[in-house]
Amino acid sequence: xxxxxxxxxxxxxxxxxxxxxxxxxxxxxxxxxxxxxxxxxxxxxxxxxxxxxxxxxxxxxxxxxxxxxxxxxxxxxxxxxxxxxxxxxxxxxxxxxxxxxxxxxxxxxxxxxxxxxxxxxxxxxxxxxxxxxxxxxxxxxxxxxxxxxxxxx
Numbered sequence: 810x811x812x813x814x815x816x817x818x819x820x821x822x823x824x825x826x827x828x829x830x831x832x833x834x835x836x837x838x839x840x841x842x843x844x845x846x847x848x849x850x851x852x853x854x855x856x857x858x859x860x861x862x863x864x865x866x867x868x869x870x871x872x873x874x875x876x877x878x879x880x881x882x883x884x885x886x887x888x889x890x891x892x893x894x895x896x897x898x899x900x901x902x903x904x905x906x907x908x909x910x911x912x913x914x915x916x917x918x919x920x921x922x923x924x925x926x927x928x929x930x931x932x933x934x935x936x937x938x939x940x941x942x943x944x945x946x947x948x949x950x951x952x953x954x955x956x957x958x959x960x961x962x
């Protein structure tokens with residue numbers, strides 16, 4: 810009889826071990842995907858806020874030259890009407906629907922409304938006013954009270 814005993818050395822993984830690893834990966838993916846999508850939505854909204862701030866700077870320059878925010882009977886044309894500024898447009902930027910009215914020369918509110926059919930269509934609006942107040946995820950009245958604003962085409 811030989812002095813050496815040969816034992817079988819087991820290598821590899823059992824099917825149970827592999828299934829446990831696959832299940833753990835599935836749970837991590839299930840948690841990570843919604844978090845990533847939320848992160849992307851917020852980044853698009855913050856990009857819209859950055860663009861709308863540029864329009865706000867334009868409005869302040871307009872005011873310093875003209876002494877009022879209007880052209881006399883209407884709002885001036887904004888330099889940035891979509892966000893992002895290049896690539897696929899996700900938000901349309903305009904003045905709020907309250908629009909121009911006589912005696913409203915010293916205040917304004919800009920609104921970035923999500924475009925229907927895009928990945929931000931269910932997001933709220935982004936609003937910016939003459940006092941540099943920024944509201945993210947707003948409704949059509951530029952407040953956080955009530956349902957989010959509707960997308961636009």
